[in-house]
Amino acid sequence: MSPATPAPRLQKLAQFAMAACLGVMAVAVFVNVVLRYGFGSGVAASEELSRLLFVWMVFIGATAAYPVGEHMAFTSLIGLLKGRRTALRLATAVIRLLVVAAAALLAHGAWQQVAVGLDSHSVVLGYPTALLPLPAFLSALAIGVMALIELFKCKPLDLGHGVDVE
Template identity: 90%
Template sequence: MSPDNTPAPRLQRLTQFAMAACLGVMAVAVFVNVVLRYGFGSGVAASEELSRLLFVWMVFIGATAAYPAGEHMAFTSLIGLLRRHRTAMLLATAVIRLLVVTGAGLVAHGAWQQVMVGLDSHSVVLGYPTALLPLPAFLSAAAIGVMALIELFKRQPLDLGHGVEVE
């Protein structure tokens, strides 16, 4: 199996395609709505709901894809100081991963509660279950939590995806 056929690059391409598709549909929907509203005096009401739904999905797909790449916010200057002390670095890495798992668990729990509430109601114009709005938050938090747990159990060194520098 060549390096390009490994699961990670395929998942990266899939997430990039999903985000691009969301952005493309949003752009077309908003453009058509603006042209219709200002050119012909009436717009498409579904454009706003569709754009909002796709934006939420795009953000959480991006957040999930950013975690394994180390592209989330980090305290790189603190980690830079700890790199000289192996034990402190291992402890800090474990604490960071536990905090990520805890935070992801809290977000997932809250998002799941919103999903359950949204199952009984529907959007005004398009009629989709409003559970589709908090669902990507739940999926993203669950995926990030699982990735952090795997990194914790594998004792994977903290990789910030970039050089340690003061930002």
């Protein structure tokens, strides 16, 4: 893939977003610990902010991991199908359909939580609680679309590593 394509830029953006989330979380927790143990008081918003950023970081990471094949994989079956082209293509299609189905279920459930959270706000920071399930919805949508594209393009299953028994 050439640097001009959007995928490497999106990967870099995802890595930057995850690093920013982790950095802000680390600073918030560190400041809160120092204030609690050093001065007997803390910043109440630190916990809410850290929770929100952690959820976003996890789902950004999950979305970025999908196209490079870094999700957990059971490669034993694929290893057994190596050399059997038709069976491997069928297994790949079934796997992609299962990914799309799982993404649809996750997106549906997450969207229901987003709708519920629109009317309520977090206790300390006051942000809409819909921001907590929103990254799950967006991640499921993105992974589902990527899996559908791979399914329609009949892209061979790429696990991002050699097909070894795991």
